[in-house]
Amino acid sequence: MTHAAALPFAVLWADPATPNDTERDVNALDNRVAAVKMRDITKTFGPVVANHKVWLDIYRGEILALLGENGSGKTTLMNMLSGIYFPDEGQIFIDGAEVVIRSPKEAFDLGIGMIHQHFKLVNVLTAAENIVLGLEGKLDLKAAAEKIRSICDAYGFEVDPDQKVYDMSVSQKQTVEIVKVLYRGADILILDEPTAVLTPQETDKLFAVLRNMRDDGKAIVIITHKMHEVEELSDRVAVLRHGAFVGDMLTKDTNAQEMTNMMVGHPVVLNIERPEPVDPRPRIEVKGLTVRSIDGILKLDDVSFTANSGEILGIAGISGCGQKELLESIAGLQPTEAGSVCYVEDDGSREELIGKDPLVIAEMGVSLSFVPEDRLGMGLVANMDLTDNMMLRSYRRGRGPFLDRRFPKNRAEWVVSELDVNTPGVATPVRRLSGGNVQKVLVGREISSAPTVLLTAYAVRGLDIGASYTIYDMINEQKRKGVAVIYVGEDLDVLLELADRILVLCGGKVSGIVPGRGATKREVGMMMTKLGGGRNDA
Numbered sequence: 085m086t087h088a089a090a091l092p093f094a095v096l097w098a099d100p101a102t103p104n105d106t107e108r109d110v111n112a113l114d115n116r117v118a119a120v121k122m123r124d125i126t127k128t129f130g131p132v133v134a135n136h137k138v139w140l141d142i143y144r145g146e147i148l149a150l151l152g153e154n155g156s157g158k159t160t161l162m163n164m165l166s167g168i169y170f171p172d173e174g175q176i177f178i179d180g181a182e183v184v185i186r187s188p189k190e191a192f193d194l195g196i197g198m199i200h201q202h203f204k205l206v207n208v209l210t211a212a213e214n215i216v217l218g219l220e221g222k223l224d225l226k227a228a229a230e231k232i233r234s235i236c237d238a239y240g241f242e243v244d245p246d247q248k249v250y251d252m253s254v255s256q257k258q259t260v261e262i263v264k265v266l267y268r269g270a271d272i273l274i275l276d277e278p279t280a281v282l283t284p285q286e287t288d289k290l291f292a293v294l295r296n297m298r299d300d301g302k303a304i305v306i307i308t309h310k311m312h313e314v315e316e317l318s319d320r321v322a323v324l325r326h327g328a329f330v331g332d333m334l335t336k337d338t339n340a341q342e343m344t345n346m347m348v349g350h351p352v353v354l355n356i357e358r359p360e361p362v363d364p365r366p367r368i369e370v371k372g373l374t375v376r377s378i379d380g381i382l383k384l385d386d387v388s389f390t391a392n393s394g395e396i397l398g399i400a401g402i403s404g405c406g407q408k409e410l411l412e413s414i415a416g417l418q419p420t421e422a423g424s425v426c427y428v429e430d431d432g433s434r435e436e437l438i439g440k441d442p443l444v445i446a447e448m449g450v451s452l453s454f455v456p457e458d459r460l461g462m463g464l465v466a467n468m469d470l471t472d473n474m475m476l477r478s479y480r481r482g483r484g485p486f487l488d489r490r491f492p493k494n495r496a497e498w499v500v501s502e503l504d505v506n507t508p509g510v511a512t513p514v515r516r517l518s519g520g521n522v523q524k525v526l527v528g529r530e531i532s533s534a535p536t537v538l539l540t541a542y543a544v545r546g547l548d549i550g551a552s553y554t555i556y557d558m559i560n561e562q563k564r565k566g567v568a569v570i571y572v573g574e575d576l577d578v579l580l581e582l583a584d585r586i587l588v589l590c591g592g593k594v595s596g597i598v599p600g601r602g603a604t605k606r607e608v609g610m611m612m613t614k615l616g617g618g619r620n621d622a
Contacts, residue, residue: 117180119144119272119303120165120196125174127160131508132516134160137174138329140322142272144303147294149314149335152324153347153548154520155506158307161324162274166198167191178272197265198274203257205249212245215264228267235266239296240289254403255286262293272303279313280545283402284576284609291317309548311340311354312577323347326506340549348550356556356581358600359564364392366428367568368414368537373423375409383409385592387423391537391568396559398583398600399572402612406592407572411539414570416442417462427537463526466515470496470507473514474529499528503554520547524555531558538562541572556582576605590615 120142127135135157142148152158163169165176167188176183178194185191191198205214216228229245236243241259249257258278265273275294279287294317298304308314314321315335322332323346330346344352368391375384384406391397399407412418414425416437426434427445437445460466464473474492496510503524507517514522527543543559544552559582563569573579579586583600588611595611 116143118142118177119179121175121177121180122161122165123175123177125161125164125176126172127157127164127169128172129516133327135164135171135324136327138324138327140329141332142303142305143320144271144301145298146319147298147304147306147317149318149321150305150307150324151309151314151321151343151347153506154524154551155327155518156324156347156548157327158324159276159518162198162276162305162307165191166196166274168198192265192268192270194272195270196272196274197268197270199258199261199265199276199278201277201280203261205257205260207250208248210246210248211243211252211260211263214249214260215245215267219268231267232263235263239266239300240293255282255290258282258290266297271301272305273297274305274307276307277309278306279308279310280574283612284605285613287313309552310575310577311343311549314343315340325349344549347548352550352553354549354553356553356578357560358582358584359560361392361395361563361584362566364395365430366390367393368570369424369426369428369434370410370414371424371426373410373413373425374421375406375413375418376421377409383592384413387589387592387594389587389594389597391570393536393568394563394566395584396563396569396571396582396600398579398586399570399589400576400579400586400608400612401589401595403574405589405612407589408541410589411541411570411572413438414537415539416440416445460514460522464514464522467513469513470500470505470510470525473525474499477529477533495529495532496525498532499525502558503528503551520551523547524551527555527558531562535562535567538567538569540570542574543571544578545574552578576608580605580608588612 118141120140122138122140125135125138138157138161140161150158150162160169164171165185167185167190170186176185183194185194206217209217212225212229212232215232216223216225232243232245235241241263243256243259243263249260252260262273278290282290294304306318318335320332320334321338321343323330323343325347341354344354370390371388373384373387374382377383387406387410389397399410401407409418413420414437420438423438425437427437428434465476471489471493474495475487475489478492478495479487493510499505500507500510505517505521505524507521514525517525523543523545524547527540531538538559540559544555547555556578559569559571571583580600580603585597586600586603586608587597588595588608590612593615595615598608
């Protein structure tokens with residue numbers, strides 16, 4: 085193991101592609117045989133180099149956290165190990181033997197399984213049916229259910245083999261995905277952002293299960309941007325930067341600051357500012373808002389609250405509890421069944437937004453910026469470049485039939501510069517960017533439009549820690565300008581540091597409103613899972 089405690093940025097190899105023999109020996113982890121060795125792995129997508137001559141070792145009986153900025157190649161590297169991509173160059177060794185992995189099936193045959201951030205389950209099937217789906221041989225669901233129960237008993241999972249996926253919570257679906265790869269014999273598991281949509285209590289359960297699997301000799305890799313989880317769960321960390329391997333270290337010998345510096349290559353200040361609101365006044369008033377989905381399911385039930393100017397109102401809740409519908413209703417994108425959404429002018433006059441077209445709302449002078457949860461479905465057009473995606477916000481600035489391309493190009497260049505978007509240029513199609521860089525483009529576009537109300541849904545989802553803190557700073561800057569910010573977040577630690585007040589949703593109802601200062605993670609977590617589960621300091 086190479087240790088980095090004495091180095092300023094924990095940079096372990098001057099040239100990560102060609103470590104010298106001494107460093108290789110130090111990194112041999114007491115001469116244990118690595119379950120996986122990746123050597124000189126290179127992968128390109130057109131002009132974009134996703135991975136360049138990467139070296140990485142993965143060991144059994146260990147949880148490895150794979151860290152890096154957005155676009156550093158973490159997911160691409162693991163996609164090659166799990167058979168989704170094929171490397172342009174390099175070698176992969178499993179238990180010392182060189183292998184060629186051309187498909188996920190071949191990866192499964194080698195004991196490698198990857199649990200992706202977006203689950204790959206069939207909603208109308210049961211847990212057992214999803215787990216055995218695609219396997220060869222005679223289908224025996226009764227025997228499959230028994231095997232599933234034995235896996236659950238061994239590691240502490242809670243899975244009902246007969247439960248339909250559409251009746252499951254997000255954490256239950258994730259559990260089915262993990263059991264699915266274990267059922268197929270995987271002993272090398274890769275989890276991409278495993279806690280992105282889990283409550284604190286669900287995260288604790290997942291961590292307990294992962295530790296049980298590690299203690300049973302499984303090799304586990306987690307890709308995450310949450311440093312407190314890296315420190316709590318992992319045994320070792322490995323860092324990629326700009327597609328190259330920078331180094332690794334034991335988690336107990338480092339800290340969040342050092343790991344972050346290592347990821348970005350320079351010191352980063354890890355501090356979320358929370359300036360006091362200055363002269364907060366009601367800006368958005370929501371009363372009795374009720375929304376149903378197109379298939380009649382109640383998504384919001386009699387929701388009422390006020391969002392003030394110069395204040396950040398955080399929205400907490402388990403994924404699917406109405407956060408998306410709430411923001412879309414305010415933005416004029418979601419039909420409502422009952423209730424009102426009023427925009428309050430500086431002079432106290434009110435304008436009802438329900439029933440108005442988003443364009444009409446904008447023409448009223450109500451400046452709403454909306455960062456949707458589905459960034460490539462509702463936020464950006466994948467096949468358009470950065471300039472054209474900026475122009476979706478500004479095309480009305482043109483005169484007559486001619487479009488003004490100078491303004492959106494300047495805005496695109498500003499976003500690339502300010503948020504450090506990893507792209508060959510502003511003429512690059514958005515679909516060629518990594519997920520985190522796509523998020524930067526979307527957030528940057530909305531913030532740069534000078535709104536009076538900023539609606540954000542998971543603004544830092546998938547972003548590395550450096551970019552996340554840049555976004556937090558930009559959101560606080562909007563707050564200082566008097567913007568009313570409604571921030572839907574999934575990281576309770578961040579919500580408790582960033583928001584002035586936190587509205588907690590539970591099953592589409594308001595479970596309570598607590599102050600950002602003074603509330604605890606456990607209290608908010610309880611309110612997310614049980615209506616009124618904590619105090620209610622409206």
